[in-house]
Amino acid sequence: MISLRNILTIAKFESKVIWRNWFFRIFSIGVLFFLSMFNFAIFSIGDDTPRWSTMAVSWGPPYGIMIMLSIAQAAAIIFLATGVVKKNKKLDTNEVFYTRAITNADYVLGKALALFKLFFGLNVVILTVTLIFNITHPVAPFNPLAFIVYPILLSVPTIVFTIGLSFLMVTLLRNQPVSIILLLGISAVELIYFFGKYHGILDYMAFRFPMMASDIAGFSDLKFVLFQRSFYLAIGIAFLFSTAFFLDRLANNSKVKFAVGIVSLLILAVSAYLMLNLWTIRNEEIQFRNDMVALNGKWSDSPNIDVHSNHMKLEHEGNEISATSKLMVRNENKEPLETIYFTLNPDLNVEEVTINGSKVDFQRELHILSFNHRLESGESQEVQIKYRG
Numbered sequence: 380m381i382s383l384r385n386i387l388t389i390a391k392f393e394s395k396v397i398w399r400n401w402f403f404r405i406f407s408i409g410v411l412f413f414l415s416m417f418n419f420a421i422f423s424i425g426d427d428t429p430r431w432s433t434m435a436v437s438w439g440p441p442y443g444i445m446i447m448l449s450i451a452q453a454a455a456i457i458f459l460a461t462g463v464v465k466k467n468k469k470l471d472t473n474e475v476f477y478t479r480a481i482t483n484a485d486y487v488l489g490k491a492l493a494l495f496k497l498f499f500g501l502n503v504v505i506l507t508v509t510l511i512f513n514i515t516h517p518v519a520p521f522n523p524l525a526f527i528v529y530p531i532l533l534s535v536p537t538i539v540f541t542i543g544l545s546f547l548m549v550t551l552l553r554n555q556p557v558s559i560i561l562l563l564g565i566s567a568v569e570l571i572y573f574f575g576k577y578h579g580i581l582d583y584m585a586f587r588f589p590m591m592a593s594d595i596a597g598f599s600d601l602k603f604v605l606f607q608r609s610f611y612l613a614i615g616i617a618f619l620f621s622t623a624f625f626l627d628r629l630a631n632n633s634k635v636k637f638a639v640g641i642v643s644l645l646i647l648a649v650s651a652y653l654m655l656n657l658w659t660i661r662n663e664e665i666q667f668r669n670d671m672v673a674l675n676g677k678w679s680d681s682p683n684i685d686v687h688s689n690h691m692k693l694e695h696e697g698n699e700i701s702a703t704s705k706l707m708v709r710n711e712n713k714e715p716l717e718t719i720y721f722t723l724n725p726d727l728n729v730e731e732v733t734i735n736g737s738k739v740d741f742q743r744e745l746h747i748l749s750f751n752h753r754l755e756s757g758e759s760q761e762v763q764i765k766y767r768g
Contacts, residue, residue, distance in 0.1 A: 381488070385481045389489025394496050397459060406455045407501055414444055414505050418512045422519060437522035438529075438592040444509050445502075445533045449584040450570070452498060452534075453541050457562045460545035461555045463490050464622075483623040484639050491542050491619050502534045525592070532604065533585050536611040540583050543618030550622050578661040580654070583611045597698075603660050610653040617646035671725075674745055684708040684719055684754065701767040702727075709759040719762070720749035727768035734762055 397403055421440055506526055513521050544565075549558040566584070573581045582588045588607065592598045620643035624636060688707040693700055710716050723729065725746045732741045734752055741750040754760060 385485040386489045390492035393493035422512045437520035438525045441525045456541040461549040487623040536608045540611040540615035543615035546622040547618040614650040710754040716754045729766045731765040
């Protein structure tokens, strides 16, 4: 059904044609110049003081470059991808007399691969400039993993999705200007109107999607990031197969066209599965926050101790921490307390609670740590809590 040789051959010659396109050349030179200046601004030392606000985190410079490139890149792909399909439709007037010895899938995937090669190559060139600035800076932290992760997570899904959507829309509408206006409109609406809505699921360019990683804690929600980026990669590929199915071009085998349609539906089903998981993940987190807020309301009116001092010993153990807190607590209420409670990150596991050196039984409900212990009015005692996570 699909010939890798045909795809690579089409991609080889189509990439040469696109490379000769002055729009692509001007765009490439423009973004390379602008982002090189941006790199210079980030890594320059003003008044003999490094710009720590922009480069203190080693993941920051490559991430900043990628998100700035994502918008301009998406717009350029829209113009070129719709032009690639429309140009070939104008030239294919002899298709009524003969068919080419390639399938529609080979034809579309070859064109898409040509665009992908050129734009991903541009990403690599721009990141190489950032890499040179980074490794030659005397004090800037360098993280080689960031220069590998961000092109894969940020650029690849965006490029594939934009190419796939552009190909499919111009194929169905049969009008390049209208397709360009609609595609640019979709991008603008996503950037402006849907900012902060639907948990960032619709942010296919990842412009405002929380993908900044910490040198200590890593990504804030790696699972959600992987599902969101995988969704746009999968649906982009599904759009390419859908384009091959709907392409108004004589096929050399009707069974092949049917098979391409089935593959397209299967990949769309995978995309739907990823989207359902994305929605479930976010709804579970929202419900978790709501449960915490409700639990806070439950305990807010309960009298509690005052913490007068807290001596903490904390150790980093790989990706976890181990901590022991010694708290001097006092009952400042007029009435004695029968229950003492604290709040603690729900992902931290409490191993032991002692009061004045004696172990006590404790209860844990989400972020609330409580235990039954009588504390008279004005009385002070030492509470020690051991936890890790």
